[in-house]
Amino acid sequence: MNQFLRRVLCGIALIVAAVGTTGCQHESQAEQEEVRTVSYRAVMESNKPVPEKVNTWLGAMSREDKVGQLMMISLHGNTLGQSQKDVIRKYRVSGVMLTNENIHNKNQVKAFNNDIMQTAMTASMVTPYIAVNRDKVLRTNDSFLRLPEPNRLGQLPMERIINLATRSAIEMHDMGFNLVIGPNANLGVPNVSYTSDPTWAGYMDLAMAERYQINQMWFGYNYFPAVTLGDASFNTADEAKNYLNNNDVAVFKRLIAQTTANTYMLVMSHIQIPAIDNQHLASASKPVIQDWLRKDLGYDGIVMTDRIDVGALQANQKIGDYAVASVVAGSDLILVDADTVHIDEVHRALTQAVANGTITNERLNEAVKRILSMKMQAQIQQ
Numbered sequence: 001m002n003q004f005l006r007r008v009l010c011g012i013a014l015i016v017a018a019v020g021t022t023g024c025q026h027e028s029q030a031e032q033e034e035v036r037t038v039s040y041r042a043v044m045e046s047n048k049p050v051p052e053k054v055n056t057w058l059g060a061m062s063r064e065d066k067v068g069q070l071m072m073i074s075l076h077g078n079t080l081g082q083s084q085k086d087v088i089r090k091y092r093v094s095g096v097m098l099t100n101e102n103i104h105n106k107n108q109v110k111a112f113n114n115d116i117m118q119t120a121m122t123a124s125m126v127t128p129y130i131a132v133n134r135d136k137v138l139r140t141n142d143s144f145l146r147l148p149e150p151n152r153l154g155q156l157p158m159e160r161i162i163n164l165a166t167r168s169a170i171e172m173h174d175m176g177f178n179l180v181i182g183p184n185a186n187l188g189v190p191n192v193s194y195t196s197d198p199t200w201a202g203y204m205d206l207a208m209a210e211r212y213q214i215n216q217m218w219f220g221y222n223y224f225p226a227v228t229l230g231d232a233s234f235n236t237a238d239e240a241k242n243y244l245n246n247n248d249v250a251v252f253k254r255l256i257a258q259t260t261a262n263t264y265m266l267v268m269s270h271i272q273i274p275a276i277d278n279q280h281l282a283s284a285s286k287p288v289i290q291d292w293l294r295k296d297l298g299y300d301g302i303v304m305t306d307r308i309d310v311g312a313l314q315a316n317q318k319i320g321d322y323a324v325a326s327v328v329a330g331s332d333l334i335l336v337d338a339d340t341v342h343i344d345e346v347h348r349a350l351t352q353a354v355a356n357g358t359i360t361n362e363r364l365n366e367a368v369k370r371i372l373s374m375k376m377q378a379q380i381q382q
Contacts, residue, residue, distance in 0.1 A: 040126055044376065050262075054372045057126070058365060065126070066368045067350050068092030070327060072129060072304065074338040078104045080115035087340060088119050088128075091347050094333060094371060095129025095179065100136070101338070105143050106175060113176025127375045129218070131179035134168060135192075145171055150184060154194030158207060165208040169215035179218045181267060183208045185251040186227045193227075198247060202254040209255075213263055218374060220304060221259075223269035224293060225249050225282060234275035241276070241292065249297075256299045262374045265302035266293070268331060270311040280329065283311050284322060289330035302370045304333040309342055320349025327359050332367035 043057050061069075072095045075084045088096070096116050103109055113130045120128045137144050145168050147153065153161065172180055183205040188196035195201050205221065212219045226248040234240035245253070252266070268283040276292070277285040283305045293299050305311060305326055312322035323334045323346045336346050353359040 040124060041121075044127075050373065050376050053376050054369055057372060057376075058369055061368070063354060064351075065092055066364055067347065067354060069094045069126065069368045069371050070332070070350055070364075071334055071336055071343070071346060072097055072131065073336045073343050074099050074102075076101060076338045078102050078108055078112065080112055080119070085115070085119045087343065088116065089123045089125075091343060092123070092125055093128070094126070095131055097129075097131045097133070097181070097335060098177075099338070100138050100141065103132075103137065103141060103143050109143060109175045117176065126372065127178075129179040129375075130177050131181055131220075132172065132177055133181035134172070135182055135184060135222075144168075150192055150194050151190070154200065154204065158203070161204060162207055162211060165211035166215070169211050169217050173215050173217055177217065179220065180212060181220045182222060183219070184222045185248065185255060186223055186269075187248050187251065188230075189227045198250040198254075201251045205251065205255055206258055209259055209264065213260065218263060218265070220265040220267045221252065221255055222267045223306060224252055224266050225269070225273070225288060226271055227269050228271065229273070234273070237276045237287070239275060240273050241296075253297055256297055261301060262377050265304050265333070265374070266299060267304050267306055268326075270306055270314050272314075280325070281311055281315055283308075283331060284315065284325040284329045286329045294330065300370075302332045302374060303330055305331050305335050307335050307337055308346065309337050309339070318345070318349075320345040324349050324353040324358060327353070327363065327367065332370050 040057060043053050043060075046053065048056070068091050071091060071093045073087070073091070073093050074097045075087065077084065078101070087093075098109070098112070102112060116128060116130055120126070134144075134147070135150055139146055139149075145164070147164060147168065148156065153164070156164075169180070184192060184194060185201060185205055186193050187198060187201060193201075194204055209219060209221075225244050232243060234243065241249070244250075268289070270281045270283050272281045273288070277287045280286075280288075282288045289303055293303070308323050308326065309319050311326070312319040315322055317325070319336075319342050323336075326334060327350065334346060334350075336343050350359065354361075354364055
């Protein structure tokens with residue numbers, strides 16, 4: 001009898017264990033299925049408000065995905081071969097900046113950009129920025145509408161400027177670009193600036209920005225807080241800020257106040273202003289990015305660096321270390337040149353900095369959230 005009871009109890013225990021195991025398996029499968037069915041495209045196509053979409057996808061992203069969103073890279077060549085596709089997928093980058101090396105003719109550029117977009121989509125990546133610095137496209141290149149030199153552009157009547165900006169925006173969008181680096185907000189710099197007049201610069205930039213918005217292009221105002229100070233020198237931070245607040249920064253103040261949020265970013269220069277920060281260039285300076293740009297001027301959008309290899313060279317630092325310092329200081333998006341050694345070094349440095357807490361999870365999420373907030377704006381999608 002005792003033996004019979006023991007067998008019954010053992011049988012019951014086995015059944016309970018089996019049921020429990022089956023339940024766990026079902027739960028695990030359900031959880032896995034939930035992960036598999038949540039996709040970026042599904043989130044994008046939902047009717048949820050943009051902030052809710054951002055939070056949903058931010059919560060679904062891996063650390064690898066988030067680190068990738070901090071990087072805008074360039075690529076070699078004028079066709080997107082397997083090696084270039086592998087770079088995009090491996091580092092899960094936020095976007096690709098085309099340079100003159102990538103631009104041969106309209107159809108080739110269109111195919112190149114389409115391949116970038118398809119590579120990202122098939123790898124379940126966030127919509128990539130596909131960017132070009134319009135002012136740096138060679139004027140001898142017949143692939144693009146030939147625009148005047150920047151300083152000549154600033155001498156044209158507004159009607160002509162709007163006409164050129166509209167045609168250029170339509171052309172870029174047709175070729176598959178969704179981000180143009182420009183307009184330029186800096187003043188009085190040969191071959192860079194449109195004008196030396198802050199009022200006219202602001203007027204021009206806002207008119208060009210409106211053309212980009214209408215034609216579904218994101219854009220980036222160049223280069224905060226200035227490209228050069230000429231012979232100016234300052235004894236105090238207030239003295240330096242007062243000077244620039246009446247010059248280049250006066251343009252940025254107007255643009256920040258009057259441009260629709262999440263349609264644009266600001267690009268940081270690698271200038272150093274010792275009176276404000278005697279240890280760091282602007283692109284890696286908390287006093288410039290956090291205190292001046294964010295707090296004083298109220299800008300809460302994406303901060304992107306100019307090419308990080310140039311900043312690292314000027315700062316006499318390794319490119320990975322400079323990229324980390326820039327993100328810690330408040331930059332959200334790092335522009336990396338086409339050198340795959342540099343791309344890998346920046347990615348490894350950012351990944352390690354997140355892992356060891358140099359870049360906190362709060363800082364990482366803050367940067368990625370800004371990037372997603374722009375990318376998930378419904379009016380600009382491929």
